[in-house]
Structures are given as structure tokens and as C-alpha cells.
Amino acid sequence: MVSLIQCTNITKRYGSTLALDNVSLTLEAGAPIALIGPNGAGKTTLFSLLCGFLRASSGDALIMGHQAGSKALHGRLAALPQDANLDPRFSIGHQLELFAKLQGFIGSKAGNEVKRVLQQVDLSNTYDMKPEALSHGMRKRILLAQALMGSPELILLDEPTAGLDPPNVKVMRSLINDASKNATFIISSHNLDELEKVCQSVVHLDKGHLKGVVDIHQARNSGYLTVVMAELKTTDQDIRESLLSLPGVTAVSFNAPNRFVLEYDSKQHSNLDMLLMQHLSEKGWPYRQLVNGRTLEDQVYF
Ligand SMILES: Nc1ncnc2c1ncn2[C@@H]1O[C@H](COP(=O)(O)OP(=O)(O)OP(=O)(O)O)[C@@H](O)[C@H]1O
Known part of the structure; x- marks a missing residue:
């Protein structure tokens, strides 16, 4: 079976800057995939290579069996870049129709496709509106609609929820969830809590290196407990020593205040x-939350 993405020894240099260093990666179609890493890790560069906007200095990127950027991928891959914007001069319907025509929709089919994707993001009523009449969250949804046009099989989203308030983040999450029945999303973001809710696996880049690909939920649930304590009068060291005496406990790490x-x-x-609940209660150490597994942040950064 052909993989969704197969990168072999991809290196990308911008002059003397090494943005991607010998990255090899295979990803299969299915549930949304997160792309994470600190600023400058190489996420946008990887997206740009997959979209065919940039060429690798060396190495190979195959998408659904075709070279990234090749004509065979036209309409099968879409991207929502981080800095994507709408043209303030034209109505939403007008500019999306133009985009549909560029995608190959002819005549009334272009208008129908625009209506379909606007309905998919629940913004049919914006057809005749200009971007200035829309909130930031609505504009992001329009850009998502643009990415959904032509029903691509692979959709790359760069920071789709940046700058959105929690209700809009929730709407975006639900739209992506629904759309992921028909397409594989790769989502680059710094919002790990959000990615954890949407994605099944994570590609972790750091300084151009592939640090790993993690199946979030599998790693999450075996052999870890995350505990959020109420305010404590004892030290982390006391808690650590005490908990290490419990049967089977091999490590206790404090990655955030009052959370281990x-x-x-x-x-x-x-x-x-x-046993842990009983132990905490005997010690008089009240906890707020006890969860099986680790957060994505704990999995990849600690
Ligand atoms: N056009 C360019 N010219 C020169 N250097 C670049 C260019 N684009 C990116 N870089 C450099 O390549 C490295 C990777 O950048 P990239 O934008 O891919 O990282 P990123 O993970 O997307 O970062 P961020 O999270 O800040 O968006 C950085 O060191 C960056 O400064």
C-alpha cells in the first residue's frame, strides 16, 4: 500500500541555516497528525516542502506515491498557511469561486463547490459578505473552507487556531474532527493541549531534527499517572521520596507547579x-485531579 507521506533523508538549507537535517518519515492516512516543535524547528519548512512550494536541498518527499509538488497531486493536497489571508476587496463567495476555478471547477460547479464548503464550515450566510464584516474566527473558518475545496485527501494546517478565543477554538476543532472522516489532516501548532484533543499521533521536530513520532494515546495510558495537587505545604522532594516507596513506582517528576x-x-x-489515592489521603496531601497517562507536553518535552 502507498503511504500518505514518505520522506527519505530530507535536508533543507537556507544559505548557512540548516532548517531540516536528514529527516526520514513515513505517515499513513487516517486520524489527524500533529506537527510540533519549538520556534525554528523546521515545521513550516517541512510543510512548504510537502506542498511543493520549496525544494529540498537533498532527499526525497513522496506524497501518495508522487513527488511533492508534482501535477499528479493537484487537488489531492491542500494547505492553510499560517499567514493566509482573505482579499479585503472581494466578497467571500467571489474569492472562493475564483479559487474553485483555479482548482478546475467549471461554470456553475465552482459556485456549487463554494456553497458546499461554506456549508461545511457553517458559514453559508457569508457568501456575499466582505472579509471586514467577519470576526477573526470566522475568517479562519473561511480559510478552512478554502482548504476543503475539491475534497483533498491530505490537508496541511499551519497554526489553525492561533489567535482564536476558546469558543472559536472549539468550533474549529469540531470542524476538523468532522472533516477528518474524509481527509487526513496534519496540523502544526504550539497549542499542545488542543492538538491532544484532535490528533492521534505527533511528529516532533527540534532544530531541524526529527525527534520522534509518538502515538499520543498509546503512550499516554501505560505506566503513568498525572496528579494535580491542591496547594501544598510540603516540598517536591518529600513527595517524591514518599511516592517512590509505593510498590512499582520507578520515577516521580515535577514538570509544573503542584503537578507531578x-x-x-x-x-x-x-x-x-x-494505592496512590489512599497514600495521598493518609499523608494529608489533597489532590485536585488524578489522570491515567501523561499529557502530550509531558510526553514530548520532559
Ligand atoms: N526563507 C528563509 N530564509 C532563511 N532562513 C529561513 C527561511 N525560512 C526559515 N528559515 C530558517 O529555517 C529554520 C526553520 O524555520 P521554520 O520557519 O521552518 O521553523 P518553524 O518550526 O516553522 O518555526 P515557527 O514555530 O517559529 O513558525 C529557522 O532557523 C528559520 O530562521
């Missing part, structure tokens, strides 16, 4: 959560 991740042998000690 406990690592344990889940095969031998499947009921550690119960």
Missing part, C-alpha cells in the same frame, strides 16, 4: 491509582 507525573510498572501493579 508518576511512572510505574503497570503490568505488575495495575491498581496503583487506588
Whole structure:
């Protein structure tokens, strides 16, 4: 079977800057995939290479079996760049129709496709409006509609929720969830909490290197407990020493104030959560939340 994306030894240099360093990566179609990494990690560069906007200095990127940027991918891949914008001069319907025509929709089919994608993002009423009449969240949804045009199989979204308030983030998440039944999304973002809610796997870049590809939920649920404590009068060190005495506990790490991740042998000690609750209660250390597994942030950055 042909993989959705197959990158082999991709290197990209901008002059003396090495933006991607020998990245090899295979991704399959399916649930949304997150692309993460600190500023300058190479995320936008990787997106641009996959879209065919840039050429690798060396290495190969195949998308659905075709060279990135090749004509065979026309209409099968779409991207929403981080700085994408709408033209303030034209109505939403007008500019989306133009885009539909560029995609190959002819005559009334272009208008029908625009109506279809506007309906998909629940903004049919904006057809005759100009961008200035829309909120930031609505404009992002219009840009998502543009990416959905022609029903591409692969959609790359660069920071789709940047600058959105929580209700709009939720709407965007739900739209992506619905659309991911028919397309594979790769989403680049710094919002790990949000990615965790939408994506199944994570591609982690750092300084141009591929640090790994993680299946979020599989890694999350075996052998880790995340505990958020109420305010404590004791030290992290006291808690760590005390918890390390519990059966099967191998490590306790404090990655944020009042929050720790406990690592344990889940095969031998499947009921550690119960023991932990009892232990905390005996010690008089009240906790707010106890979750099986680790957050995405803990998985990739600690
Ligand atoms: N056009 C360019 N010319 C020169 N250097 C560039 C260019 N584009 C990116 N770079 C450099 O390449 C490296 C990777 O940049 P890139 O934009 O791909 O990272 P990123 O992970 O998308 O960062 P961010 O999260 O800040 O958007 C950085 O060191 C950046 O300064």
C-alpha cells in the first residue's frame, strides 16, 4: 500500500541555516497528525516542502506515491498557511469561486463547490459578505473552507487556531474532527493541549531534527499517572521520596507547579491509582485531579 507521506533523508538549507537535517518519515492516512516543535524547528519548512512550494536541498518527499509538488497531486493536497489571508476587496463567495476555478471547477460547479464548503464550515450566510464584516474566527473558518475545496485527501494546517478565543477554538476543532472522516489532516501548532484533543499521533521536530513520532494515546495510558495537587505545604522532594516507596513506582517528576507525573510498572501493579489515592489521603496531601497517562507536553518535552 502507498503511504500518505514518505520522506527519505530530507535536508533543507537556507544559505548557512540548516532548517531540516536528514529527516526520514513515513505517515499513513487516517486520524489527524500533529506537527510540533519549538520556534525554528523546521515545521513550516517541512510543510512548504510537502506542498511543493520549496525544494529540498537533498532527499526525497513522496506524497501518495508522487513527488511533492508534482501535477499528479493537484487537488489531492491542500494547505492553510499560517499567514493566509482573505482579499479585503472581494466578497467571500467571489474569492472562493475564483479559487474553485483555479482548482478546475467549471461554470456553475465552482459556485456549487463554494456553497458546499461554506456549508461545511457553517458559514453559508457569508457568501456575499466582505472579509471586514467577519470576526477573526470566522475568517479562519473561511480559510478552512478554502482548504476543503475539491475534497483533498491530505490537508496541511499551519497554526489553525492561533489567535482564536476558546469558543472559536472549539468550533474549529469540531470542524476538523468532522472533516477528518474524509481527509487526513496534519496540523502544526504550539497549542499542545488542543492538538491532544484532535490528533492521534505527533511528529516532533527540534532544530531541524526529527525527534520522534509518538502515538499520543498509546503512550499516554501505560505506566503513568498525572496528579494535580491542591496547594501544598510540603516540598517536591518529600513527595517524591514518599511516592517512590509505593510498590512499582520507578520515577516521580515535577514538570509544573503542584503537578507531578508518576511512572510505574503497570503490568505488575495495575491498581496503583487506588494505592496512590489512599497514600495521598493518609499523608494529608489533597489532590485536585488524578489522570491515567501523561499529557502530550509531558510526553514530548520532559
Ligand atoms: N526563507 C528563509 N530564509 C532563511 N532562513 C529561513 C527561511 N525560512 C526559515 N528559515 C530558517 O529555517 C529554520 C526553520 O524555520 P521554520 O520557519 O521552518 O521553523 P518553524 O518550526 O516553522 O518555526 P515557527 O514555530 O517559529 O513558525 C529557522 O532557523 C528559520 O530562521
